[in-house]
Amino acid sequence: MTDQQLKQIVRELADKEAIRELAHRYADAVWREDADAVVQLFTEDGQMDTSLEDPIKGRDALHAAFLRLIDGADLQPFVHNHIIDLDGERAKGVCYIDLRSVQDGKSMMGSGYYEDRYVRVEGEWKFASRQLHLRHFVPLRDGWAG
Secondary structure, three states: OOHHHHHHHHHHHHHHHHHHHHHHHHHHHHHOOOHHHHHHOEEEEEEEEOOOOOOEEOHHHHHHHHHHHHOOOOOEEEEEEEEEEEEOOEEEEEEEEEEEEEEOOEEEEEEEEEEEEEEEEOOEEEEEEEEEEEEEEEEOOOOOOO
16 A cells, blocks of 8 residues: 555544544534524535525524524434545545434424535535435334334
8 A cells, every 4th residue: 555545544533533523513502502503514604404494594584594493493403324425625525323312291202313414614524405304203102113
């Protein structure tokens, strides 16, 4: 293996780890209900599609939407099974989510995945877009089998 090949492998590993950390930081900010931290993980023109409303575009809109979506929801996301495809200064990925929440006094359980696009901005990976695909989000007592 040449030095150049080794450098390329190390760069790819570092990029993938930074992108995984980005998803972890997003989940952490959601847990802490920190809208400022959430929006800093997106590019200036970043976009989020929750499928609950029209896609949310730009940091100001993301901030307002996040505050609206978390109001009393006690969201507790757990991310895993992160698949990342690098393409230079851009990447795409899928990150699976288990979601717990309390809504209207009910314990809620959900699962699904995020479909992400990432871009490196001034040496730091950011979300260019996130699209949430929920398989279910139901009261725990009722379950999701029916």
